[in-house]
Amino acid sequence: MADSCNRNPAALCSSAQGSNTVADGVSSTAQGYQTRTNNSFAHSEGSNTVAGNGRSGGGAASHAEGHLAVTGADTAHAQGYATTASGDAAHAQGYLTAAIGASSHAQGARTRAEGISAHAEGEGTIASGRASHAEGGAFDLARNLAPTRASGESSHAEGIGTIASGFGSHAQGGTNNITFSPGPRALNNFSHAQGLSTISSGIASHAQGALTDARGDLAHAEGYLNIASGIASHAEGFSTVADGDYSHSEGSNTRTSSFAGAHIMGRNGDAIEAHSWFIANGPDEVTRGIGAQWLASTGDMSVQGRFIPGGQDYAELFESVNGEAIDVGYFVTLVDDKIRIATDQDDYILGVTSATPGIIGNGENLRWKDQYMKDEWGRVIKEEVVIPATYDANGMLIQREEVRMQPVLNPDWDTSQAYVPRIKRTEWSAVGMIGILRVRDDGTSRVNGFCRPNGEGMATDSEQGYRVIKRTGPNQIVIILK
Structure with missing residues (x-):
């Protein structure tokens, strides 16, 4: 029954204190101003708080404190200003935060922990994946709101405007202006994007630096404006492209031209053969060229210029x-x-x-001079060989099927003998x-x-x-x- 201060301990063994308080759960406590408990063993305190919002039927042993804080699930805890803890054993604190997933934690300002066991902190961050973590957020350098988002299970997003949507992914860093370019995005499972507006969209890929893109599974792009799109490829430097599987581009404006295993370095040039090595030396992006090369098909090395040995x-x-x-x-x-x-x-x-x-x-x-079969002129005999695709234990493609010209082994070659x-x-x-x-x-x-x-x-x-x-x-x- 309400008293002169409109305190209403309505349930068995409940306690209401302050003004306009209601304790409507067994052994619950409401204190302060216009606070309310709607479930057993709940505790509300402060101003206009509700422990057990009555709509979901949850809120037993929950705790709401501060102003406009609400708990809607068992053993939840909401504290601060207009916070909501609606997941079992969830905890929301700070300003306008929401802990929605069971055992989740939201803190800071306008953060949301939506996934089970998720954690959101900072300003405007969202952790929606199970066991995900989002932190940072707030404003980019142009003063635009740029929250971080961790939507993948067990993912981690931190910094400004980052997105971690892949399972076990990690995005960190930020963006100067999210209106024109988002922050780092880790979009695939186990991927990692860091730095300024980078993207890792391949499985277990890694993009770092600024505006780099790791598209291939297991690929790595670093530096500025580089793309690694081949499986297990690596692009580094400035505006390089490693688009062949397990290829490597570095330097400035170099490309592996979709050749598997190619390696190119230098400036302004393109690889011309798989599993080969190149030094690019074009004068500009339009007039591209190669200064030196080693070709796997022939073993030949070429240099555009002089070879200056130390001997005599x-x-x-x-x-x-x-x-x-x-x-x-x-x-x-x-x-x-x-x-x-x-x-x-x-x-x-x-x-x-x-x-x-x-x-x-x-x-x-x-190698031994007769390791491979030769014709009457001493030329190595080659044959076309299909290299089958390779997958890991989980069915992930590691190496695509490839057709190669390979030398024919001499049956007299003794592999047990070490060659001197x-x-x-x-x-x-x-x-x-x-x-x-x-x-x-x-x-x-x-x-x-x-x-x-x-x-x-x-x-x-x-x-x-x-x-x-x-x-x-x-x-x-x-x-x-x-």
Whole structure:
């Protein structure tokens, strides 16, 4: 029954205190001004608060405090100004916040925690995905309202105008003016967008920097205005595009041109083959070009310009006749396709064993010479091979089906044997055939004169032969071979 202050403890063991208060739940308490409890064990305090709004039938053991705070679910808690906690065990605090999902938490100003176990904080943020988290919000630099939104389950949005809509996604950063460009958006499962107005729309993709776009699954775009649209691709730098699967573009205005596995760097250029490497060097965006390249189909490398080695001669690798090492600085000759130290009886001189070659031919430095089948001219035989698509355990496409031209393996190749490159084997020597070379001599050779090998393969003075340009020691000279 109401008393002179219109306090009305209407339910069993309830308590109403203050003015115009109503305690309508068993063992509930209403205190302050125009507060009300509508369910058992509820507590309302302050001004115009309601613990258990009566429409949903919930609100047992809930708590509303402040002004115009309302709880509508069991064990909910609303505090502050015009807050609403309508989910079981939800908590809303601050100004005009709403905790709608069960066990959710909204705090700050005008935030909404709509998902189960969601958390919204800051100003104007919305966490609608289960176990999602939205924070930040408020105004962008142009003073436009730019709330953050976490709508994906277990997602996280923070900063200004960010959106995390993918499962387990993360968006952070912001935008200068949301009217023209939203903040970072993480739109797919496990994606991550950060920085200024970035987008990650591929599964587990990552976009960072400013205005970058990671469209491909597992792709990464970073820097400014870059796009990574191929699966597991990477674009970095300025205005680059990695649109081939597991391709990589970097530098400025480079593109992988949809070629899988291509890598391009530099400026203003386009890849021309899959699984190959390029240095772009176009003068501008219209006049595009390549300065250097290595092509997977042939193994050929090209450079638009000069190749400047540190060595002094062109050499080829040759094996010795007796299988033993030949030291540097000796004249050598051929016996069939192998070499020995030359003598004064040899009419033909192949060259000089070189200590500092600039270029080495016949190297076979990367693999056994007969690892792949070859035709009668020594060309590697290739065949068309279909590489099947690859999926992970969850059915996610990792690599698309691809048709490649691959070399045919030699059945005699023994995979159990570790290959040792010729340059590291003592029986092979680099024989300088063109260029400047140091050679051993018997002390008789004259600068500006000529020399030929003596009986021990060392230089000796001669009326004709190889030009001597310098003496570097009592038994060493420098000659020209051409």
